[in-house]
Amino acid sequence: MSRDGSKMIMVSPTGYLNVSTDDGQTWTQLTSAGSRVWENVVISANGLRIAAAVQNDYIYTSADGGSTWTQQTGSGTSYIWSSLVGSDDGMKLAAGRLNNSSVAQLLLTSADGGVTWTEQPNSGVRDWRELASSADGMKLVTGGSFPSSKIFTSVDGGANWTERTSSSSQSWQAVACSADGMRLFGIGGSALHTSGDGGATWTVKSLNTAPDFIVSPNSFAVSSDGTRLAIADYFPMAGKIWTSV
Numbered sequence: 001m002s003r004d005g006s007k008m009i010m011v012s013p014t015g016y017l018n019v020s021t022d023d024g025q026t027w028t029q030l031t032s033a034g035s036r037v038w039e040n041v042v043i044s045a046n047g048l049r050i051a052a053a054v055q056n057d058y059i060y061t062s063a064d065g066g067s068t069w070t071q072q073t074g075s076g077t078s079y080i081w082s083s084l085v086g087s088d089d090g091m092k093l094a095a096g097r098l099n100n101s102s103v104a105q106l107l108l109t110s111a112d113g114g115v116t117w118t119e120q121p122n123s124g125v126r127d128w129r130e131l132a133s134s135a136d137g138m139k140l141v142t143g144g145s146f147p148s149s150k151i152f153t154s155v156d157g158g159a160n161w162t163e164r165t166s167s168s169s170q171s172w173q174a175v176a177c178s179a180d181g182m183r184l185f186g187i188g189g190s191a192l193h194t195s196g197d198g199g200a201t202w203t204v205k206s207l208n209t210a211p212d213f214i215v216s217p218n219s220f221a222v223s224s225d226g227t228r229l230a231i232a233d234y235f236p237m238a239g240k241i242w243t244s245v
Contacts, residue, residue: 003088003224005007007047013037017052023136030066033158040084045135049090051114053081059095059177061114072114079105082129087137088179094140094158094214096128106126109158122160124152130175130186138182141199143172151175151186153199164199176222183226187217192231207231214242 001008008020015035018027033052041052050062059075062068075095083096093110095117107123110116113216126144134139140154142161154160170188177184186193190208195201207214215235222229229244 002043002047003045007043009041009043009050013042017041017050017066021047021065023099025141031066033060033069039081040095042086042090043085044090045088046156049086049113051084051086051090051093053084053095055080059084059093059114060120063113066084070114071110072110072117074115074117075108075110076117082127083131083142083207085131085133085140087133088135089137092133092137092157094131094137096126096131096142098127107158111157118159123154123158124161126152130172132175132177132184134177134181135179136181139177141172141175141177141181141184141186143167143186151184151193151195151199151202153184155181155198162199162233163214164202166200167195167202168188168193168204173218174220176220178226178228179224182243183221183222185222185226185229187220187231190216190217192229 013020017030017033020027037055039053039055043050048065053059056078058077060069060074079097084162086093091113095108097105104125104127107120108117129145138157143151149169151164152161173187175186182198184195184199192205214233217231218234220231231242233240
């Protein structure tokens with residue numbers, strides 16, 4: 001969603017992208033984007049720039065809130081896009097990908113809204129399923145399961161990465177960060193892992209002990225300042241949303 005929450009975009013089961021400009025009260029199907037196997041979608045803070053990845057296809061972008069779309073062939077094709085994140089202005093993008101055999105690939109980044117893409121040779125071969133970006137797109141965080149299960153961070157837009165050895169070795173369900181990229185969060189092993197110094201040190205809080213009992217946390221959102229969190233508990237037939245201030 002946009003920074004003020006009024007503009008939202010999502011993928012519907014029909015295969016179309018859908019947008020709302022009134023806080024989710026009404027939705028419009030973006031037939032101009034076509035019916036595709038949309039894998040990931042990200043929207044800028046003002047709700048105008050949108051980037052969306054199609055499974056085994058290219059990344060598509062819009063600069064007018066979804067009215068018109070451009071196929072960005074520079075992103076390459078025939079990938080299973082595992083993640084897609086962007087800066088607040090929608091110009092800096094980072095995309096994780098697997099090939100058709102589900103083999104992890106290097107990270108792709110763009111600094112011009114998706115027109116041109118650069119493969120980052122120092123990013124390492126990871127699955128990139130969990131990826132988060134700061135507001136300026138320069139600080140990135142990922143938590144992978146291959147080849148290392150530690151948290152990795154970048155402060156230069158994805159060109160170089162640091163393994164945060166003080167973080168736990170986990171199969172990470174989700175990662176997130178504050179707008180300035182200094183407060184980092186990871187969900188792994190039924191616990192919330194937090195860092196207030198960009199990943200140098202970490203604190204772990206169990207989520208399945210009293211009074212929380214969050215059984216199966218699998219996704220969450222964080223406010224710009226990193227103080228407010230919402231966690232989705234994917235416990236069959238009893239899933240809830242938990243919040244912290």
